[in-house]
Amino acid sequence: MGRYTVATVDEIPPGGRKIVELQGLSIGVFNIGGEFFAIRSACPHKGGPLCLGVVTGFVRADTPGRYEYLRCGEVIRCPWHGWEFDIKTGLSWIDPNRLRVKSYAVAVEEVTPAGQAAASHATELRDAGLIEGPYRAEVYPVTVDKATRLVTVEV
Amino acid sequence: MARVAVGNGARASKPRVSIIDCDIHNAVPGLEVLLPYMPERWQQHARTIGMRGRTALARGYDYPKGAVDACRVDAWPANGPPGSDLALMQRQHLDPLGIAIGILNCLFKVGAQLNHAWEAALARAVNDWQVAEWLEKEPRLRASIVIPYEHPESAVQELRRAARLHPGFVQILILVRTREPLGRPQYRPIFEAASELGLPVALHFGAIGGNAVTPCGWPSFYLEEHTGMSLAFQAQLVSLVLEGVFERFPQLKVVLVEGGFAWVPSVMWRMDQHWRRLRAETPYLRRAPSEYVRTNVALTTQPMEEPQKPGHVLDLLEMMAEGPKLMFATDYPHWDFDAPDRAFPVQIPDDTRTQIYERNARGVYRL
Amino acid sequence: MGTPASGKIRYQQGMPVVDTDVHVAVPSIAALYPYLSDHWHDYLVESGVRSLEVNTYPRGSDLSARPDARPDDPALPPGSTLEQVQGQLLEPWNVQRAIVHCDYGVHLLHNEDLAVAMARALNDWLADQWLSRDRRLCGSITVCTDRPEPAVAEIERLAGRPEFVQIALPARSQQPYGKRVYWPIYEAAERHDLVVAIYAGGGIGNPITAVGWPSLYLEDYVSFAQAFQAQLLSLVAEGVFVKYPRLKVVFIESGFTWIPSTMWRLDKNWKGLRREVPWIDRLPSEMIREHLRVTIQPLNAPVQVLDRVIEHLGGDTMLLFSTDYPHWQFEEPADAWPLALDAASLDRVLRESAIVTYGLDRRRPRPEGV
Numbered sequence: 001m002g003r004y005t006v007a008t009v010d011e012i013p014p015g016g017r018k019i020v021e022l023q024g025l026s027i028g029v030f031n032i033g034g035e036f037f038a039i040r041s042a043c044p045h046k047g048g049p050l051c052l053g054v055v056t057g058f059v060r061a062d063t064p065g066r067y068e069y070l071r072c073g074e075v076i077r078c079p080w081h082g083w084e085f086d087i088k089t090g091l092s093w094i095d096p097n098r099l100r101v102k103s104y105a106v107a108v109e110e111v112t113p114a115g116q117a118a119a120s121h122a123t124e125l126r127d128a129g130l131i132e133g134p135y136r137a138e139v140y141p142v143t144v145d146k147a148t149r150l151v152t153v154e155v
Numbered sequence: 156m157a158r159v160a161v162g163n164g165a166r167a168s169k170p171r172v173s174i175i176d177c178d179i180h181n182a183v184p185g186l187e188v189l190l191p192y193m194p195e196r197w198q199q200h201a202r203t204i205g206m207r208g209r210t211a212l213a214r215g216y217d218y219p220k221g222a223v224d225a226c227r228v229d230a231w232p233a234n235g236p237p238g239s240d241l242a243l244m245q246r247q248h249l250d251p252l253g254i255a256i257g258i259l260n261c262l263f264k265v266g267a268q269l270n271h272a273w274e275a276a277l278a279r280a281v282n283d284w285q286v287a288e289w290l291e292k293e294p295r296l297r298a299s300i301v302i303p304y305e306h307p308e309s310a311v312q313e314l315r316r317a318a319r320l321h322p323g324f325v326q327i328l329i330l331v332r333t334r335e336p337l338g339r340p341q342y343r344p345i346f347e348a349a350s351e352l353g354l355p356v357a358l359h360f361g362a363i364g365g366n367a368v369t370p371c372g373w374p375s376f377y378l379e380e381h382t383g384m385s386l387a388f389q390a391q392l393v394s395l396v397l398e399g400v401f402e403r404f405p406q407l408k409v410v411l412v413e414g415g416f417a418w419v420p421s422v423m424w425r426m427d428q429h430w431r432r433l434r435a436e437t438p439y440l441r442r443a444p445s446e447y448v449r450t451n452v453a454l455t456t457q458p459m460e461e462p463q464k465p466g467h468v469l470d471l472l473e474m475m476a477e478g479p480k481l482m483f484a485t486d487y488p489h490w491d492f493d494a495p496d497r498a499f500p501v502q503i504p505d506d507t508r509t510q511i512y513e514r515n516a517r518g519v520y521r522l
Numbered sequence: 523m524g525t526p527a528s529g530k531i532r533y534q535q536g537m538p539v540v541d542t543d544v545h546v547a548v549p550s551i552a553a554l555y556p557y558l559s560d561h562w563h564d565y566l567v568e569s570g571v572r573s574l575e576v577n578t579y580p581r582g583s584d585l586s587a588r589p590d591a592r593p594d595d596p597a598l599p600p601g602s603t604l605e606q607v608q609g610q611l612l613e614p615w616n617v618q619r620a621i622v623h624c625d626y627g628v629h630l631l632h633n634e635d636l637a638v639a640m641a642r643a644l645n646d647w648l649a650d651q652w653l654s655r656d657r658r659l660c661g662s663i664t665v666c667t668d669r670p671e672p673a674v675a676e677i678e679r680l681a682g683r684p685e686f687v688q689i690a691l692p693a694r695s696q697q698p699y700g701k702r703v704y705w706p707i708y709e710a711a712e713r714h715d716l717v718v719a720i721y722a723g724g725g726i727g728n729p730i731t732a733v734g735w736p737s738l739y740l741e742d743y744v745s746f747a748q749a750f751q752a753q754l755l756s757l758v759a760e761g762v763f764v765k766y767p768r769l770k771v772v773f774i775e776s777g778f779t780w781i782p783s784t785m786w787r788l789d790k791n792w793k794g795l796r797r798e799v800p801w802i803d804r805l806p807s808e809m810i811r812e813h814l815r816v817t818i819q820p821l822n823a824p825v826q827v828l829d830r831v832i833e834h835l836g837g838d839t840m841l842l843f844s845t846d847y848p849h850w851q852f853e854e855p856a857d858a859w860p861l862a863l864d865a866a867s868l869d870r871v872l873r874e875s876a877i878v879t880y881g882l883d884r885r886r887p888r889p890e891g892v
Contacts, residue, residue, distance in 0.1 A: 045793075046493075046494060046497040047494065047497050048227075048229075048494075049229050052228055052229040053228055053229075054222075054228055056797075059796075059797040059800040060800050061761075061800040061801040062801070063761070063764070063765060063801060064702075064760060064761035064764060064765055064801045065702070065801075067800060078794075079222075079227050079228030079229045079490075080227055080229075080490060080492055081490060081491060081492075081793070081794040082221050082222060082490060082793075082794030082795060083793055083794055084796065084797070221794055221795045221798075331733070332732060332733055333733050333734070334733075334734055335733065335734040335735065336731060336733050336734055336735075336736045336737075336741070337733070338736070338737070339734075339736075339737060364733060364734075365734075366728070366729050366731075366732060366733060366734050367728050367729075367732070368732050369698060369728075369732055369748075369749070369752035369755075369756075370693075370694050370728055370729065370730055370731055370732060370745070370748055370749040370752060371693070371694060371695045371696075371697065371698045371699070371728060371749055371752045371753055371756070372695065372696055372697040372698055372727070372728050373697070373698075374698045374700075374752070374755065374756055374759070375698075375700075375701065375756075375759070375760060376759050376760075376795075376798050376799055377795060377798060378755075378759050378788075378791055378792060378795045378798050378799055379698070379752075379755045379756060379759045381791055381795070382755055382784075382787050382788050382791050383732070383751070383752055383755055385751075385783075385787065386731070386732045386748040386751060386752060387731075387732040387733050389745075389747070389748055390731035390732055390733045390736070390745055390748060391733055393736070393741055393744050393745060394731075394733075394736055394737075394741060397736075397738055397740055397741050397744070398736075398737060398738070398741075415783070415787060417782070417783035417786055417787065418780055418783040418784075420779070420827075421747075421777070421779035421780040421783065421822060421823075422744075422747075422780075424779060424822045424823050424824065424827075425744055425747060425777055425779070425780075425820070425822040426744055428820060428821070428822055428851075429585070429740060429743055429744050429820070430740060432584050432585050432850060432851075433583065433584060433585055433739065433740045433743070435584075436738050436739060436740050437738065437740060458787075458790070460783070460786050460787070460790070461786060461789065461790040462782070462786045462789075462834070463786075463789065463805070463807065467782075467786075467833075467834055470830055470833075470834065474827065474830070490794070491791075491794075
């Protein structure tokens with residue numbers, strides 16, 4: 001466990017990212033609208049370098065042919081098989097948890113300040129009708145020191 | 156801190172066998188790269204008319220892919236498309252994954268061109284380019300001979316030429332969606348030459364061959380077109396078996412590349428059941444259809460099957476035990492890539508692993 | 523009745539069944555004349571349209587009729603008289619209900635007006651000559667699908683008659699059936715609680731396979747499974763089951779052993795390509811299990827793998843007993859379903875799943891004495 005300064009604020013402009021190696025882990029640090037998030041660059045599906053993927057929005061549809069495009073810049077698609085993950089929470093928004101498959105582990109969330117923010121963000125998305133999946137990419141708390149303008153990740 | 160949930164990709168330990176990767180794609184950076192390998196007349200044609208297949212689009216694909224050029228986002232070199240840069244392929248793929256031998260399948264749309272004379276020149280150019288830029292530069296790589304397969308006379312000429320040209324050519328490549336089923340008589344000379352030369356014929360995912368991509372017309376989505384590619388594989392397998400191509404050429408090996416394999420048992424059972432009732436139509440078949448699939452067909456493992464219950468893959472392997480050989484493939488650099496250590500969603504027995512990752516390919520390709 | 527020590531029961535002929543795939547045949551085109559206008563009758567005769575019999579089952583082929591299902595009169599196609607069907611199937615097999623359909627090439631006509639008139643005549647003939655004369659029989663509405671409006675009109679015309687339980691569409695179509703042009707048919711089907719059945723037939727405008735026309739009849743028949751796979755992909759991908767959540771689809775004579783591999787591949791690809799079809803909000807395999815049923819012939823599986831296939835399907839609820847009369851798909855009657863099952867499971871396969879799928883108890887209650 002440790003706290004690592006990974007970048008200055010200016011290094012990662014809004015919409016940008018920086019991939020760093022911390023404690024042998026590849027971690028992507030993202031700036032979404034001025035807020036910073038860190039997510040492990042390992043896709044829970046098959047281990048692909050998640051943070052090298054395309055950052056995009058979430059397409060949903062109430063009915064065939066009508067598209068709603070939400071949360072632009074907040075979703076990353078694994079560069080390998082294209083699975084979608086919410087950058088802020090690491091949650092996958094596919095493979096909805098309706099199907100009871102005993103062999104899959106369910107993610108356990110410890111409540112940290114970052115975890116609380118993640119939980120409330122997830123609530124927002126659920127209210128928008130999205131169904132979260134049982135997969136999650138690992139996320140790490142990020143703090144920004146306004147005085148020094150340094151971005152710090154806690155691993 | 157949230158714990159990572161483990162999905163289908165079981166964290167198996169690195170395989171203790173050397174890996175033969177039976178499907179890697181070397182990409183032609185652009186038509187201009189092939190010009191030096193063509194006579195002037197065809198260089199002119201390339202500059203003026205260029206590539207024309209059974210589509211009205213000047214470039215790109217009839218179905219937009221899941222990722223740019225259907226490739227892994229992290230596999231783009233500084234210049235050129237994924238798979239065009241040998242150094243990146245070595246650095247990103249061959250070296251770190253411990254690939255002992257990689258079989259190249261160049262998908263440059265040779266075979267799907269309308270101008271048959273142009274296509275013959277194109278095939279020659281691609282094969283010569285493969286020798287110069289790949290086989291001569293990387294000893295771990297082998298390659299597939301591209302041929303103008305809709306024009307079997309030219310195809311046979313080219314495959315014989317290329318086979319003589321370099322021992323690194325280990326198979327002949329046909330894109331799976333052809334104009335007619337490959338068991339039809341006009342394609343026979345290709346299989347005859349392949350059999351004589353001891354070269355397997357690979358049928359690889361892809362192409363628009365001139366028919367709608369399903370028997371029910373054109374679907375709307377890439378999801379359907381990609382998932383439905385197996386329909387072409389199934390039809391080809393049925394044609395080759397039931398038209399007696401394997402009876403005629405018992406030494407011939409056909410490799411189905413990038414078609415998945417979960418559908419194979421059901422096709423074997425279905426062919427056998429209906430052949431038993433209708434075998435009068437195929438008096439030349441001396442064995443049950445599934446028998447030919449077992450002895451003359453091999454398949455690559457990619458894209459790996461991912462049932463909701465991973466254990467069903469073991470069922471599948473058991474159902475395939477009396478069936479065709481499976482050979483590991485990554486399909487680097489495409490998006491539906493399988494990494495060697497994460498390909499199977501369950502632990503498979505060591506002996507099975509050795510067969511799939513190495514031994515079967517050594518047998519099929521005589522490596 | 524076989525009762526192995528495990529408590530499982532083997533099917534024997536004589537156990538009551540609902541036969542979900544029975545083919546009846548038009549004895550000759552003249553049988554439809556009474557159901558056509560003078561104009562169409564004269565048009566057919568003057569144009570020399572002798573027959574619209576399809577080539578899916580060549581008369582002399584062994585597959586086309588079991589030895590005990592051949593007609594006495596060789597000039598007639600198998601399954602063309604009620605007495606035959608009663609004597610060869612309904613009685614000996616203890617068929618409580620039979621879902622019958624007649625594939626008589628009306629959908630192969632390019633003249634939409636003629637096709638619609640022939641479809642209407644075929645449906646009237648079926649009702650008159652079959653469904654009204656034996657209450658065990660439940661029928662299929664034949665429609666032409668060039669444009670959805672005439673198809674919907676025909677469905678509306680017949681939907682109120684409980685002896686019609688499904689709409690029959692041939693597996694080989696001009697476009698995949700999930701395409702929106704066909705949706706009015708599903709809207710009408712859902713509204714009227716009619717099953718949409720897709721059967722091994724058709725062939726208008728597209729080659730038999732994705733790689734062209736195969737040489738042999740054997741290949742043609744084997745390749746039907748590919749058409750069904752394409753239809754299933756289309757129905758799922760286009761969101762037909764999202765738009766019509768109560769719709770039920772039955773695949774007739776499609777085989778079912780290819781269903782697990784299709785479900786697995788579709789699930790896998792959907793997870794990465796979800797954004798292309800965002801209306802799919804759950805696993806495609808889940809949708810398939812909910813909406814698709816399939817008649818069991820041809821089994822296309824050795825008995826020793828059947829229980830594994832059923833597990834891969836996620837249970838037996840998709841399976842509907844069928845003989846595929848008059849086609850020759852098995853040797854002994856007991857081979858129609860060779861896997862021993864527990865009593866509840868066997869009852870589902872033989873009767874109950876079909877009764878639920880077609881709403882038979884409500885719509886076409888069992889006749890007296892059956």
